[in-house]
Amino acid sequence: MNARQLLEQTRTRMLADFPLYGVQAMHLELVEKESVGTASTDGKHLFYNSGFIVSLSRPERIFLVAHAVMHVMLKHHLRRNGRDIDDWNEAGDYSINWILYNQRVGTMPTGGLLGGSYTDAAEVNYSRLHYNKQEQNEPGDGGQEQSGGDSGSGEGKKSEQQQNAKRYGSCGGVMDSAEPDPAKAEAEVQANLMEAVQIATKAGKMPGGMERVIKELVAPEADCWDLISEWVSDTCDTDRSYARISNRSTDEYLLPGDYSDDELGTLVAFIDTSGSINSAALKKFAAKLNGLRQLYEFNCYVGYCDTRVGRVDYFGRDEEIVFRPVGGGGTRFTPAFDYVDKEISEDIAGFIYFTDLCCSDFPSMAPRYPVLWAVTGGRNKVPFGDVVNIK
Numbered sequence: 001m002n003a004r005q006l007l008e009q010t011r012t013r014m015l016a017d018f019p020l021y022g023v024q025a026m027h028l029e030l031v032e033k034e035s036v037g038t039a040s041t042d043g044k045h046l047f048y049n050s051g052f053i054v055s056l057s058r059p060e061r062i063f064l065v066a067h068a069v070m071h072v073m074l075k076h077h078l079r080r081n082g083r084d085i086d087d088w089n090e091a092g093d094y095s096i097n098w099i100l101y102n103q104r105v106g107t108m109p110t111g112g113l114l115g116g117s118y119t120d121a122a123e124v125n126y127s128r129l130h131y132n133k134q135e136q137n138e139p140g141d142g143g144q145e146q147s148g149g150d151s152g153s154g155e156g157k158k159s160e161q162q163q164n165a166k167r168y169g170s171c172g173g174v175m176d177s178a179e180p181d182p183a184k185a186e187a188e189v190q191a192n193l194m195e196a197v198q199i200a201t202k203a204g205k206m207p208g209g210m211e212r213v214i215k216e217l218v219a220p221e222a223d224c225w226d227l228i229s230e231w232v233s234d235t236c237d238t239d240r241s242y243a244r245i246s247n248r249s250t251d252e253y254l255l256p257g258d259y260s261d262d263e264l265g266t267l268v269a270f271i272d273t274s275g276s277i278n279s280a281a282l283k284k285f286a287a288k289l290n291g292l293r294q295l296y297e298f299n300c301y302v303g304y305c306d307t308r309v310g311r312v313d314y315f316g317r318d319e320e321i322v323f324r325p326v327g328g329g330g331t332r333f334t335p336a337f338d339y340v341d342k343e344i345s346e347d348i349a350g351f352i353y354f355t356d357l358c359c360s361d362f363p364s365m366a367p368r369y370p371v372l373w374a375v376t377g378g379r380n381k382v383p384f385g386d387v388v389n390i391k
């Protein structure tokens with residue numbers, strides 16, 4: 001059998017034995033490409049070096065295909081973000097192989113990267129790898145080896161193959177997605193994963209320990225935005241929180257239906273326009289606020305503040321909330337809270353500040369209304385209020 005036939009046979013076998021991986025593998029187009037050295041995927045294709053595929057045993061081919069599927073399933077082709085491609089492959093391999101090894105999916109080909117302290121997500125492994133490499137004062141992989149003899153055409157081909165074999169490793173590697181629309185690529189991964197989960201579950205062949213991994217994969221980004229809605233429900237919707245407490249304490253004089261849980265009052269959203277907030281995140285924030293309108297009726301003030309309040313728009317309960325940012329450098333938070341104190345006379349159900357928190361100018365006292373800091377960039381130190389980290 002040639003390499004292609006062997007890979008086709010492997011996938012078919014996996015449909016029965018490891019459907020979570022087999023089903024997703026069916027979506028990868030098999031493409032012979034000798035220059036990859038071993039094998040590699042960009043999320044759409046599984047490129048392979050036929051000599052390498054033929055050299056593997058049957059269980060090793062199963063591992064290889066599952067490995068490629070996991071690069072895609074974990075979106076390694078979409079998450080590199082400019083990191084070094086060799087180290088990114090290494091970091092991803094550690095996280096994948098650890099999972100596959102523990103699930104006993106086939107046999108890891110010789111030379112596969114496994115274990116040590118690198119059993120986390122690729123990003124975490126990557127930071128550790130880099131830190132350890134710096135500690136050992138080792139130059140990054142590839143740098144030295146690229147210098148030798150890749151000028152002659154035959155020689156060059158061979159050395160490219162060798163370099164790629166090293167880059168992609170004996171379990172197969174990952175390259176960046178060629179799909180120009182990352183949202184589309186991500187949606188495809190998600191759809192294929194959901195299909196595979198469904199089939200594997202139905203067959204009673206979901207590998208143990210995958211639930212947590214898959215839960216994180218299915219909606220990692222949606223979560224942080226959902227937390228904003230949850231915060232509004234839990235914190236700003238006083239009727240609902242009161243109803244919940246009174247239910248718990250068997251308080252009898254508030255009957256279901258006595259309270260309206262779709263009336264919030266007034267929400268204030270301030271946006272830190274110091275320049276570090278990206279427009280994609282802002283769009284999502286606006287969409288989230290408008291989405292809340294399906295759950296609640298509320299008026300909304302939207303303000304823009306750098307070191308001073310540049311603009312504040314008011315949106316009645318039927319008006320679509322639209323962001324019109326003004327401002328630029330520098331960040332202060334106090335002017336926004338001062339503005340609310342001086343200019344807004346209604347009771348405020350909640351105040352959401354969208355910021356990267358790169359500033360320590362907070363009001364000295366917590367305001368009388370609840371505050372949520374929707375934070376990009378990972379900071380979380382605030383003197384009052386709640387924090388949701390936006391990824």
Ligand SMILES: [Zn+2]
Nearest residue numbers: 093171172173
């Ligand atoms: Zn790999």
